[in-house]
Amino acid sequence: MGFFDFLLWMLWIYLVVICIWIFVWIFIDIFRDHTLNGWAKALWIIFLVVLPFLGAIIYLIARGGSMAQRQARDAQAAAQANADYIRSVAGTPTSSPAGEIERAQGRLSSGAITQSEFDALKTKALAG
Template sequence: MDYPLLNAFWTMCLIFLWVMWLFLLVRIIGDIFRSRDLNNWAKTGWLVLVILLPFVGVFVYVLARGRSMSEREVAQLEQQQKQLKTYIRETAATEGEGARHAESLAKLAELKAHGDLTEEEFQQAKAKVLA
């Protein structure tokens, strides 16, 4: 054992910091591409800075645009939540109408099977349900 415990701890800390920085770099590159308030030249400039001088570029980006980065993330999540709720409402409304039509047709078929409705009455009621 030629590797003391303190060196192992220090190595783990450095690996953790490197992974954290790498995660931040990926988030920043994603934010640069998604940002609508930057024109293409500004996006290119930020990407060049972040890729060519990674440590300095990440820290400068966080200092310059860190607050708006979180605001854009929150706005995007709110928009996704709103789209999800709209989709659920539309789907539930469509399935609800279909279920009511199916129930009505099942009741009509049952009445016809028991002889309570004639074929003509059944077809008229069915057309009214499906209309």
């Protein structure tokens, strides 16, 4: 086996891996798409199994644009969920002394703390 035979085998292996990746990505997109009903999903799957390359090309032409939109929407939703989770875990940042005194005043008004605890919180907030 010569060097060019080796390169040809590498090319074929690369093409097979790419084809498998495309088929897997199309199958994932078919099952994630909420606009397709069950029969349409079944027909696409049958079409991809019977005529895989033709089915993949037709799917990418017919539904490729919406495939990208669904992927972008899912990525945006995941980023938003991640940001919401980080905000919920991080809590409220340390605010100005006036904000801390205002929160302490609210707790005093609700009866959660006593006047002496309010005075201690106020002194602590003004001290920095």
